Amino acid sequence: MLMELLRLYHYWVFAMLLMIGFYAVVAKPNLIKKLIGLSLFQAAVFLLYITMGKVDGGTAPIFQPGLVNQVFSNPLPQVLILTAIVVGISTMALGLGIVVRIKEEYGSTEEDVIQEINRRW
Amino acid sequence: MVNWSQHLPVLQVIIPMLCAPLVALLQPRSFAWFAATATSLFAFVIAIMITTGVFAGQDYSYNMGSWPAPYGIELGVDAFSAILLLIVTGASALALLAGRSSLDTDIETDRQPFFYAAWLLALAGMSGILVSADAFNIFVFMEISALASYVLVASGGDRRALPAVFKYLIMGTIGATFYLIGIGLIYLMTGTLNLADMELRIHEVADQKPILVAAGFITIGLALKAAVFPLHMWLPNTYTYAPTIVTVFLAACSTKVSLYLLLRFDFFVFQPNLVNHDIQFSYYLMPLAVLAILIASAVALFEQNLKRMLAYSSVAQIGYIMLGASLVSLTGLTAGIVHMFNHALAKGTLFLAVACLATRIPEFRLSDVSGAARDMPWTMGAFVVGGLSLIGIPGTAGFISKWYLISAALGEGIIGIALVAVIVVSSLMALAYIWRVIEIAYFRTPKNSAVTLREAPPVLLAATWTAALANIYFGLVPSLPVSLSSSAAETLMRHVP
Amino acid sequence: MNASNAILIAIALPCIGAPCIALVGRISANLREAVTLVTAIALIWIVWGMLPELLAGGRPSSLLAEVVPGIEIAFRVEPLGMLFAMLASGLWLINSIYSIGYMRGNREPDQTRFYFFFAIAIASTIGVAFSANLFTLFLFYELLTLSTYPLVAHKRNAKTMRSARVYLGILLTTSIGLLLPAIIWTYRVAGSGDFTPGGVLQGKLEGPAIGLLLGLFIFGIGKAAIMPVHRWLPAVMVAPTPVSALLHAVAVVKAGVFTITKIIIYIFGIDFLAAEPSGAWLLYIAAFTIIAASVVALRQQNLKRLLAYSTIAQLSYVVMATAILKPLAVMGAATHMVSHAFGKITLFFAVGAIYTASKKTEIHELRGIGRRMPWTMAAFTIGAFSMIGVPPTGGFVSKWYIFAGAIEADNYVAIATIILSTVLNAAYFLPILFLVWFAHDESPTAKEHGEAPFAAVLALTITAGLTLALFFFNGPVLELAAQLVRSSP
Numbered sequence A: 001m002l003m004e005l006l007r008l009y010h011y012w013v014f015a016m017l018l019m020i021g022f023y024a025v026v027a028k029p030n031l032i033k034k035l036i037g038l039s040l041f042q043a044a045v046f047l048l049y050i051t052m053g054k055v056d057g058g059t060a061p062i063f064q065p066g067l068v069n070q071v072f073s074n075p076l077p078q079v080l081i082l083t084a085i086v087v088g089i090s091t092m093a094l095g096l097g098i099v100v101r102i103k104e105e106y107g108s109t110e111e112d113v114i115q116e117i118n119r120r121w
Numbered sequence B: 001m002v003n004w005s006q007h008l009p010v011l012q013v014i015i016p017m018l019c020a021p022l023v024a025l026l027q028p029r030s031f032a033w034f035a036a037t038a039t040s041l042f043a044f045v046i047a048i049m050i051t052t053g054v055f056a057g058q059d060y061s062y063n064m065g066s067w068p069a070p071y072g073i074e075l076g077v078d079a080f081s082a083i084l085l086l087i088v089t090g091a092s093a094l095a096l097l098a099g100r101s102s103l104d105t106d107i108e109t110d111r112q113p114f115f116y117a118a119w120l121l122a123l124a125g126m127s128g129i130l131v132s133a134d135a136f137n138i139f140v141f142m143e144i145s146a147l148a149s150y151v152l153v154a155s156g157g158d159r160r161a162l163p164a165v166f167k168y169l170i171m172g173t174i175g176a177t178f179y180l181i182g183i184g185l186i187y188l189m190t191g192t193l194n195l196a197d198m199e200l201r202i203h204e205v206a207d208q209k210p211i212l213v214a215a216g217f218i219t220i221g222l223a224l225k226a227a228v229f230p231l232h233m234w235l236p237n238t239y240t241y242a243p244t245i246v247t248v249f250l251a252a253c254s255t256k257v258s259l260y261l262l263l264r265f266d267f268f269v270f271q272p273n274l275v276n277h278d279i280q281f282s283y284y285l286m287p288l289a290v291l292a293i294l295i296a297s298a299v300a301l302f303e304q305n306l307k308r309m310l311a312y313s314s315v316a317q318i319g320y321i322m323l324g325a326s327l328v329s330l331t332g333l334t335a336g337i338v339h340m341f342n343h344a345l346a347k348g349t350l351f352l353a354v355a356c357l358a359t360r361i362p363e364f365r366l367s368d369v370s371g372a373a374r375d376m377p378w379t380m381g382a383f384v385v386g387g388l389s390l391i392g393i394p395g396t397a398g399f400i401s402k403w404y405l406i407s408a409a410l411g412e413g414i415i416g417i418a419l420v421a422v423i424v425v426s427s428l429m430a431l432a433y434i435w436r437v438i439e440i441a442y443f444r445t446p447k448n449s450a451v452t453l454r455e456a457p458p459v460l461l462a463a464t465w466t467a468a469l470a471n472i473y474f475g476l477v478p479s480l481p482v483s484l485s486s487s488a489a490e491t492l493m494r495h496v497p
Numbered sequence C: 001m002n003a004s005n006a007i008l009i010a011i012a013l014p015c016i017g018a019p020c021i022a023l024v025g026r027i028s029a030n031l032r033e034a035v036t037l038v039t040a041i042a043l044i045w046i047v048w049g050m051l052p053e054l055l056a057g058g059r060p061s062s063l064l065a066e067v068v069p070g071i072e073i074a075f076r077v078e079p080l081g082m083l084f085a086m087l088a089s090g091l092w093l094i095n096s097i098y099s100i101g102y103m104r105g106n107r108e109p110d111q112t113r114f115y116f117f118f119a120i121a122i123a124s125t126i127g128v129a130f131s132a133n134l135f136t137l138f139l140f141y142e143l144l145t146l147s148t149y150p151l152v153a154h155k156r157n158a159k160t161m162r163s164a165r166v167y168l169g170i171l172l173t174t175s176i177g178l179l180l181p182a183i184i185w186t187y188r189v190a191g192s193g194d195f196t197p198g199g200v201l202q203g204k205l206e207g208p209a210i211g212l213l214l215g216l217f218i219f220g221i222g223k224a225a226i227m228p229v230h231r232w233l234p235a236v237m238v239a240p241t242p243v244s245a246l247l248h249a250v251a252v253v254k255a256g257v258f259t260i261t262k263i264i265i266y267i268f269g270i271d272f273l274a275a276e277p278s279g280a281w282l283l284y285i286a287a288f289t290i291i292a293a294s295v296v297a298l299r300q301q302n303l304k305r306l307l308a309y310s311t312i313a314q315l316s317y318v319v320m321a322t323a324i325l326k327p328l329a330v331m332g333a334a335t336h337m338v339s340h341a342f343g344k345i346t347l348f349f350a351v352g353a354i355y356t357a358s359k360k361t362e363i364h365e366l367r368g369i370g371r372r373m374p375w376t377m378a379a380f381t382i383g384a385f386s387m388i389g390v391p392p393t394g395g396f397v398s399k400w401y402i403f404a405g406a407i408e409a410d411n412y413v414a415i416a417t418i419i420l421s422t423v424l425n426a427a428y429f430l431p432i433l434f435l436v437w438f439a440h441d442e443s444p445t446a447k448e449h450g451e452a453p454f455a456a457v458l459a460l461t462i463t464a465g466l467t468l469a470l471f472f473f474n475g476p477v478l479e480l481a482a483q484l485v486r487s488s489p
Helices: A002-007 A007-028 A029-050 A076-106 A111-120 B002-026 B029-055 B079-106 B109-131 B133-156 B160-191 B195-204 B211-227 B237-242 B244-270 B277-302 B308-325 B330-358 B377-391 B399-409 B414-443 B456-476 B481-492 C003-025 C029-049 C051-055 C077-105 C111-130 C135-154 C158-190 C208-221 C232-238 C241-249 C253-270 C270-274 C281-298 C303-324 C327-358 C373-387 C393-406 C411-440 C454-472 C473-488
Strands: C061-068 C070-074
Touching: A002 A007, A007 A029, A007 B160, A029 A076, A029 B160, A029 B377, A029 B456, A029 C393, A076 A111, A076 B133, A076 B160, B002 B029, B002 B109, B002 B481, B029 B109, B029 B456, B029 B481, B079 B109, B079 B330, B079 B456, B109 B133, B109 B244, B133 B160, B133 B244, B133 C003, B160 B195, B160 B211, B160 B237, B195 B244, B211 B244, B237 B244, B237 B308, B237 B456, B244 B277, B244 B308, B244 B330, B244 B481, B277 B414, B308 B330, B308 B399, B308 B414, B308 C393, B330 B377, B330 B399, B377 B399, B377 B414, B377 B456, B399 B414, B399 B456, B399 B481, B399 C135, B399 C158, B414 C158, B414 C241, B481 C061, C003 C029, C003 C061, C003 C070, C003 C111, C003 C281, C029 C077, C029 C111, C051 C077, C051 C473, C070 C111, C077 C111, C077 C253, C077 C327, C077 C454, C077 C473, C111 C135, C111 C241, C111 C253, C135 C158, C135 C241, C135 C253, C158 C208, C158 C232, C208 C253, C208 C281, C232 C241, C232 C303, C241 C253, C241 C303, C241 C327, C253 C270, C253 C303, C253 C327, C281 C303, C281 C411, C303 C327, C303 C393, C303 C411, C327 C373, C327 C393, C327 C454, C327 C473, C373 C393, C373 C454, C393 C411, C393 C454
Parallel strands: none
Antiparallel strands: C061 C070
């Protein structure tokens, strides 16, 4: 039982990273830290995809003459996640851009300070 | 001879997407506006052509780059996507057509080309979700439309939009990532991303637990993006502080596209495969829908800001759609889908009327619209029509959805009577919050009665009244949305065992 | 012009008239009122032109649109609807004449808006009268509520705003909350909401469910002002008098009792309901409303409020007569709609004329006013006699039939109610008549005044004449009412 759980260690890594990221998003008042959390959150999912593509004993799926009965890893999840990474980077860039604008307008990147300013306004 | 019509689904997405960078380069802004509006209108025409094709029974499955279906990316259009394509492209075209003067007050002139580019990207993304039959492809389109929407919301001059859009971004990304986890798990178990293929292959999977977890992730992720109560926290401020024309666009379609995806995924992939999933679906979503309807309507009742009031009303209306869907019956789904269309009409009209007000009134506290009907009778007239449609007065589009919804609820026995009571009570709450605005606008004396406001610009007004008259037209002759919705509901119900 | 086109034209005519009124209203007030009168006359011509065909047994119908399969916007003229449409179109003309006198005499603002929404309200009323199924009826019923809202709120101050809110609130709450579910329920159970002689629910519903559905309908139709949903009627007394006349005599409350009568006859079916004990409560609640409203009316000091409670009582007469479920009583119900309309519009015109001439609204101020305004007060007297049911007025005819129906049914509750309420009616109208004709005006500061403007006096003389005429020349009305009973086996 224990070995079974340990053998699935990459899922544990995925789950822990996911929860750490999620915790940061929810609990940290600083907007930058929230974004870092969001980034971790997404990275965890990338790991999930990448690990699932691995086939035991498989190599990179590059066809060469003379290869017979060669086991390949599944390349599709990696392709997918390449796209997801691009999406993630765009999100991060936009998020940081918004934080910069917030800093300009409110002079702070702390959530509670911004809320206070909005309430008084 | 090349058969053009089969390429329509891909053109629907590709045209706005390719035009977006071109629009960004166009100067001066009036060219950019013209190009974006023309593109949007063209997309609307394509959507109409697709709809006529769907009525004619044409099969729209399309293999991108001619790669056959489970391996390549498949596009497909049926009645369900057609009705949403009509909503999305129609709302976009009307809002852009109307919005020029309103946007001039909200957005700096030299940044407008970028704004229009982002608009077209959002349009392309939403259309992409609607035509795609590939789960991962849908994720990419979802993020394209989401990123573009964040830009649209943040582009106004109001600084309070920034924290709102930050929240929207965080919640939206979490929702999309949940969806990604869900399809990852399904891929893990089945090795496919094609929706039709998934339906068949999940059946063969012996261990259903990961599928159940995937269903949970996908449902919650999409519910977050669709602002299903209690995951609606991002919505009110986003709608309130976005430029009003953007609110028109988003309120009419963005949440509905996510709802579309939620229903499509659930009914196509999970309902046929998971044991008792229809009961789980009802048990989890019906209470949420009821709470959404009652609580959000109650909040709207006490809200002092006009735009935020309408935003909370949107949360309640999403509840109606969910309520119809959660009955998992033919009439229920028809009611839900028809309400997507009718609510887009009603809320579009209301927000367009608010956009008319916005050209003359800087703020949207209810006290700011005191006596507005004296100087802006046409604007307030359209507001009244939109409001009546929202309440569900006969002769307006909103009534048709109420009729179907009550009809569907009455088919459910004892619990149905309670649901009818909920629908009725919330209609009355809608009456109360809409009439509050009408009384203030018609009966109070203007704050500054010496100043006469001018009526809104004629183009904006014309668009607002087009939407208002559409409410009446589709209230009296609702055959288009009703036949599309019932055929969509039939398609969905075919997958329920 | 064939009859099915005539139906559509009858509804379209005021709808076309309304924008014309709005357009010419900016140019000239005279032109605007001319348009109103011309439209009203044209409407009478069209509506009354259908009468011969109807009397010959024809039932013209017209399908406007099929909204969704099974649910249509369709019209069908039958005796009760014909009676109602003739009443509404005829009284619109008289009311317009009166409005010209009243609105100008009181220098009311926004008169164009008044005439505009008045025309829309009449169009909705004709739509209610001719509707062939529940869906169409509901459509026009709600349109009537909404189009009368601006009329009730005509003065646009805080007080009218509150009253109009009560008006709209009660009517929309009841119609959305109760009537709409009842209608959808009917469609689901019976598969159709068409008004069919003999009803559509026969064999489709049984037991207490019938009583429940009846309750949803009766209290859903807030316009009929059955207690406890009567509160809006006294509240809307703030509106100008022609609007009160519209509400009380021409359109709104009549649309309410019309709808109830039509639903009982054509949806439930008289025999079906008579055989079902769970629907019997309707008669008692109607009887209670009659007595309670009459008692409340006794205590009113404001003339308009008194008339409002009198209306509530008289409406319940119609409902009670229908609920007796006997042919003679149903004939009485149809006739009473007409006689009450003539009588009550006369009373309201008189009250408005008093207000225009002297600004008096309370009963105790009316001492000796009969000498200053003989025409007006003579008409008032005729109206009051009709309310009590004294011959030779229309009220006597309808009460006669209701009474005959009650005796036929051996219904002692109904008989007792009619007798008691006649006594009560006399008790609150006769003191006023005495005050008006025989008391001396002792207040030294009394303002000198004569009759109201000519147009107003003309209108109320006509309606008083009609009230008397209904006693002597009631052939077509009774013939239509008899057809109504015959057509429902």
